[in-house]
Every structure is written in structure tokens, then in C-alpha cells.
Amino acid sequence: xxxxxxxxxxxxxxxxxxxxxxxxxxxxxxxxxxxxxxxxxxxxxxxxxxxxxxxxxxxxxxxxxxxxx
Numbered sequence: 001x002x003x004x005x006x007x008x009x010x011x012x013x014x015x016x017x018x019x020x021x022x023x024x025x026x027x028x029x030x031x032x033x034x035x036x037x038x039x040x041x042x043x044x045x046x047x048x049x050x051x052x053x054x055x056x057x058x059x060x061x062x063x064x065x066x067x068x069x
């Protein structure tokens with residue numbers, strides 16, 4: 001599958017945040033999101049979003065995570 005659109009990423013983030021989907025479905029959604037956004041910390045970013053809207057989580061996912069050496 002190709003990259004997801006921002007709307008598709010938002011849809012999957014909402015589903016994951018609401019506890020929807022089986023474990024297998026959630027794993028597929030996370031893989032799809034990871035292939036579509038620059039931030040490599042997909043699971044951590046979604047799980048750290050308590051009390052934050054799906055749109056705000058998606059904004060964070062589209063910001064590249066910087067690695068300091």
C-alpha cells in the first residue's frame with residue numbers, strides 16, 4: 001500500500017485512540033501510519049496523546065523527530 005493521506009492518518013489515529021480494531025488491525029494501521037509520516041515514534045506519539053485531539057496527534061506525527069548525535 002502507498003502512503004496514506006493526512007485524512008486517512010487522522011482516521012486511523014482516531015480509531016486507535018478510541019480503542020477500536022483488533023490487535024491485528026491496530027498493528028496494520030500503525031504500520032501504515034509509520035510509512036506515511038516522518039516521525040518514527042508513531043506508537044509513543046499516539047499513546048502520549050491523552051486529552052489531545054486526533055488532529056493534534058497527527059500534527060505531531062508530521063513533525064520529523066530529530067536525532068541529536
